[in-house]
Amino acid sequence: MDRRWLRVLRSPLGLGAGALAALVLALAVLAPPLWADRANAVHTGIILAGPSGQHWAGTDNLGRDIVFRVLVASRLSVELALAATAIAVLVGLLLGSASCLLGRRTARLVAAGVNVAVAFPGLLLALFFAVVFGVGAKGAVLAIGLSGAPVFARLTQTLVAGVAAMDFVAAARVAGVGRIRILLRHVLPNIAEPLAVNATVGAGSALLAFAGLSFLGLGVQSPSYDWGRLLFDGVANLYVNPAAALAPGAAILLAGLAFNLLGESVAKGFGVAVLTGAGSGSRAGAGTGSGVLPEPGTGARGEAERSSPEAAGTESEPTDVVLDVRDLEVTFPGDRGPIRPVRGITFTVRRGEAVGLVGESGSGKSLTALAVSCLVDASGRVDAARLELLGHDLRTRDTPVRRRMLGTALAMVFQDPMTSFNPTRRIGRQLAEVATHHQGMSRRDAMARAVDRLASAGIPGAARRARQYPHEFSGGMRQRAMIGMGLMGAPALIIADEPTTALDVTVQQQVLDLLAAIRGADDVALMLISHDVTVVGEVCDRVLVMYAGRIVEDLRASELATGARHPYTRALVAAVPDMDTDLDRPLATIPGRPVDPAEVPPGCAYAKRCPLADVRCRAEDPPLTGDGSGDRVACWHAGEPLPGPGGPPDATVRRAGGRQRAEAVLPRLPAAPSGPAVRPGRPPARELP
Amino acid sequence: MSELRFEDVTVRYGRTIAVNGVSLTVAKGEVVGLVGESGSGKSTLARAAVGLAPVHRGSIMLDGRPVPARGRHRPLQMVFQDPYSSLDPRMTVGESIAEAMPPGGSRAERRAEAERLLELVHLDPGHARSRPARLSGGQRQRVALARALAGRPRVIIADEITSALDVSIQGAVLNLVRELQRELGLSILFISHNLAVVRYVASHVAVMRRGEIVEQGPAGRVLAEPGHEYTRELLAAVPGRRSRP
DSSP: OHHHHHHHHHSHHHHHHHHHHHHHHHHHHHHHHHHHHHHHOOOGGGTTOOOOSSSTTOBOTTOOBHHHHHHHHHHHHHHHHHHHHHHHHHHHHHHHTHHHHSOHHHHHHHHHHHHHHHHSOHHHHHHHHHHHHOSSHHHHHHHHHHHHHHHHHHHHHHHHHHHHTSHHHHHHHHTTOOHHHHIIIIIHHHHHHHHHHHHHHHHHHHHHHHHHHHHTTSSOOTTSOOHHHHHHHHHHTTTTOHHHHHHHHHHHHHHHHHHHHHHHHHHHHHHHHHHHHHHHHHHHHTOOOOOOOOOTTOHHHHHHHHHSHHHHHHHHOGGGEEEEEEEEEEEEOOTTSOEEEEEEEEEEEETTOEEEEEOOTTSSHHHHHHHHTTOOOTTSEEEOSEEEETTEETTSOOOHHHHHHHHHHEEEEOSOTTTSSOTTSOHHHHHHHHHHHHSOOOHHHHHHHHHHHHHHTTOTTHHHHTTSOGGGSOHHHHHHHHHHHHTTSOOSEEEEESTTTTSOHHHHHHHHHHHHHHHHHHTOEEEEEESOHHHHHHHOSEEEEEETTEEEEEEEGGGHHHHOOSHHHHHHHHHSOOTTOOTTSOOOOOOSOOOOGGGOOSSOTTGGGOTTOOHHHHHSOOOOEEOTTSOEEOOTTTTOOOOTTTSOTTHHHHHHHHHHHHHHHSOOOOOOOOSSOOOTTSOOTTSOO | OOOEEEEEEEEEETTEEEEEEEEEEEOTTOEEEEEOOTTSSHHHHHHHHTTSSOOOEEEEEETTEEOOOSSSOOSEEEEOSOTTTSSOTTSOHHHHHHHTSOSOSOHHHHHHHHHHHHHHTTOOGGGGGSOGGGSOHHHHHHHHHHHHHHTOOSEEEEESTTTTSOHHHHHHHHHHHHHHHHHHOOEEEEEOSOHHHHHHHOSEEEEEETTEEEEEEEHHHHHHSOOSHHHHHHHHTSTTOSOOO
């Protein structure tokens, strides 16, 4: 809370608005006791005088000093504005939260009433109420308060609807918590901030509205006076003494600005906090790490990776390599120094190869994909010793050539197919755009290709479907359309980031089959990113296991079940139940939680959760080194048996046995077309030399 | 513990029928797995049981009596899918758990009970004073379980409680569900689209499709000898099930 206020005050606008608002409030409190006597002192000798050294803005028709009257009037002006705002917020809250308290039908009636009221111009309502409640300060407060209420009611309704849909409200209802209690404990605290911000802005508007009503003679009546009343009096003598009108005018302007700008800058400051709030909270809770990152390329890691045999191998056979990544790092600015979620990773993807990238959330796998496709946000920095797609350097500046190359040679499939299409445009048009934009096709040809590509992505009735909008597609179909979009060019690489996580199991299988079929037919390389090691193991030839922004193991998929050597990979494999899991044992688990990218410990990042970790692991980060087979692992204790109760030592072996049994018992399903066959125990033909 | 029985339950939203004449029994001390794809009506059935969705026809009985939908004590508790939205970010973990407890007891007693429940789900009782933002997804889901247990439920409905979690955390939550079920003898309706997960925790499986239950029976039988085409389809789609080409 405090930190966010600090952030508001640190921006120049926030600081200015805050100072101004503080000044206005201080005046409202202090001015009457200090200067009321001078403001009310009648000097019959100097009636309607112009500005002078003694009376800076002149005097009024009773010879009273205008400047002091403006200062003293701040109390009444601010009081009235705040009172009106309080009425608006209270009535608004009551009407807006009706949906929480009343039955469905009554709530709907209230909502309809609010909608009608919102449609009325506020000032018209205020004038109407002013006539109803009579001329005077009380009537004006009620009028402005009530005319502001519909807007707050509407705002509350929207905010309440958002919070009421959250599961914690449902959970409270299930626990038998009453409606009023839910409103007070769960709903209101969660909407308090936006309401408070809007109330601040509302106070500014109320102040202006009040000045308006008083100026029209409907507000404060003599002998009381607020800024509007002073303005009213001043305007009557505008040609004699313009300062008498300008002084209250300036006060209204400044006070109105103060409230409005304060509200706006608080909204801005808090809005930013909503985005980073969870992250900074967890970081604060995680302990007192230094936040200092290890320097890139220091220690044994960088050197060993560069000199590893497979890195050398890629050089000898450059034509086969689709994607070549060396020492890739992605860095974001953080509160306490730079945060590096991807810390120097090296891998290659060859033509027609399917490479899986596995890891827990926060391991850097998605960022790696974004870095490869040049989609990391502007705030992040991508560094690499090499980053090449089909031999084109991706580290160069964004040029039309690079864009075209990325647009046609690389296809991306994202997790949420709902957000990856523009909902207002037809699917076919969106696909055709790729071809008209990158390949210079005519619209008709592009459309024909789009229909053809949709068909090849397994969408039945492609010509008809191309004319439909994204919302008319189911999740699985939308994901197919997304894949079809990737096929508009002639992709050499498809990067699929959790493409099936949002889908049902049956649909997931179809989408994975489709990816495998495309890969088999066109020799397209596939990079599949998933947190589910079983999915990756099923589709890919090779699996890269990521932990805390580094690759900790790079192995053939056939080795996952029995041949994984890194304790993390073994734990991941053992943690997922399958149809052969032993029901009498607890599932293997990984103790602790993933490393926060802002606080990567020295040594092996996995040491804290690893049953094999020793002093060396905590001090020295193991390099990713290869053995003869082409697999790489970064662990000082690679392949050592896992001890005791942390995880069943024979978990991987048992799983493998089960898997083979299952294969024998189950009817063999038609095998998806795919790349080179991978047989256990023997490196596939296309593996690294 | 208790028996939860759905009898010919139909739930409609306007003209859409979300659940159509479903009969299902969660017997005493048994875990029933309810599987099906999204939109099959399994979550709607769960929400109907706890009064979050309107029952159009049929009845939902707990030990032969209608499930109480009013009052402070709710013998039927639910754990939700998304641990990031199911805990109020403004309340401490201890407050969230205490809120679900039946009324009565001093402040100190309630705090002690919250700490006991946190220990039961293998969390540090010190977390009672933390806000959910400081916890990981798996830890939050444990808190959600502790909150459900705080209501002293006779039956718990777990709606896709692991599908928003990383697989590495899923295992720990599943172990916990099994352990709690054994220790406390809870009856659980366990909803999931993942057959491997359901197989691990449930003794009885019901398969739902388009608002209807197409097959149900002992987990061993349904998963080994599926009688319905759709169950076979689901089984074939379990990752890792298929032999690699």
